[in-house]
Amino acid sequence: MEEEDAPNLPLDIMYQIPKYIYDPASLARAASSCQLWRGVIKDSAFLDGLKMRYLDHGFTSSLLLGFFYQDSIEAPEYLWQHHKDRTRCMAPSFTPMSEFLPFTGRKEGYNSARPMSLGSFIQGIGSSLNFYEPVASQDSFLVLCCHSKDTEGHSRPDTVRVCNPITGEVFHLPNLRYKPPHHYALLVADDKSHDGRMTQSFQLVAIWIIKGKKFGYVYYCSKIREWHRPAGFPELMAGLYLVSSPAAASHGRIHWLCGCWKSWSLSHVVTLHVKEQELSYLELPSEVLNRNRTPLLGNSADGGLLLLLMKGLHMSLWKYKSEPDSGGSEWVHSETIDMTSSLPMLVLKMHASAKVRLEIFHGKSGVVVLWIEGEGLFMFSLSDRSMRKIDNGRVTKKYRFCPYEIDWLSCLAVTSIAVDGSLPDDADRKKAQRRWRTLVAKNMPKSSKA
Secondary structure (H helix, E strand, C coil): CCHHHCCCCCHHHHHHHHHHCCCHHHHHHHHCCCHHHHHHHCCHHHHHHHHHHHCCCCCCHHHEEEEEECCCCCCHHHHHCCHHHCCCCCCCEEEEHHHCCECCCCCCCCCCCCCEEHHHCCCCCCCCCCCCEEEEEECCEEEEEECCECCCCCECCCEEEEEECCCCEEEECCCCCCCCCCEEEEEEEEEECCCCCEEEEEEEEEEEEECCCEEEEEEEECCCCEEECCCCCCECCCCEEECCCCCEEECCEEEEEEEECCCCEEEEEEEEECCCCEEEEEECCHHHCCCCCCCEEEECCCCCEEEEEEECCEEEEEEEEEECCCCEEEEEEEEEEECCCCCCHHHHHHHHHCCEEEEEEECCCCEEEEEECCCEEEEEECCCCCEEECCCHHHHHHCCEEEEECCHHHHHHHHHHHCCCCCCCHHHHHHHHHHHHHHCCCCCCCCCCC
């Protein structure tokens, strides 16, 4: 809103309003609407309180902006045969949440909207990110990886880029000198700059699983801008094996599920402490043991570890709680969700024989991606219990895609750039405003007074 259109309310009331906004994305939109609220929201005292409140907010569905994926329907080999196609932009595509139709129990048609390219947010990338795949994301950062082979068909070392579509930054990492890793994990940390402002740094961890029991890894640190190789590689405890499932990464730790060879069933969560170069273990709750369907791990907003599993047509959520004062810790059953009103009719008819698989779980937004045999991919929100069909032909054919979650710190940082005029160059400011409106604040007025 314009400054002269600000509501005629006492200032003490105006200052209190942002304290009752619990959605980080809505706070960022409010900060972009007028100078008064922007000053309140960016105040250090308010941000400190917001951080503590945000850490305990539960699931916030608006943090999930959409999905990045590589639209590789046309084979790269075909495109590179023709010189005119070499400059064609095949950077990862983006589908916003607004394009995923609410599931009503019947088959909807494919989304008609044309997906956006990564170039919609990061100007000038052209074909430089052709055929890069999104492999990981965390707190507004996105990891892109290009796989290639030599003339004999052997895999070359990966070329990796990390970008932030909100701020428009692209980090060109030195090429890995090793064969492609089995996993990439992204760790994002909040830091304070010399002038007291909050900034973000990241570590990208490339991980190799050696003979199913040893973790070989290197990590890139954005602060020192180089890859670091630990002196030694930690090995799993005897009698355990790693389960092929997505890892959960947060606060310098990467978590995996692992099982016991003796019982051939899930038994522990193993945690890799990246800097300390060591492993720690948590026993799984008894309800998870001896299960055929693999659960998923996730991280909550407060840094806690979450466990999500399917039992029949019910979804069960667990949280690992640690009590520093008492020295105790345990898995606590948070809730069980009856999915019968959300799943397709075919699944309800098949019941026990229905094949429903958990694919992706993001604990901050509370988004769960499920694969249902014969029906495709669906997205379920633990925040509002809504089900949406990922009804995009390109996404479902490619299958590999990456949910894109933001964090409130990046939202407020880009508000300063796009609205306050922190960028002296008008062209750069317009680019920042375009990214901001595209990703976060579509309803923000096109002209606002700072």
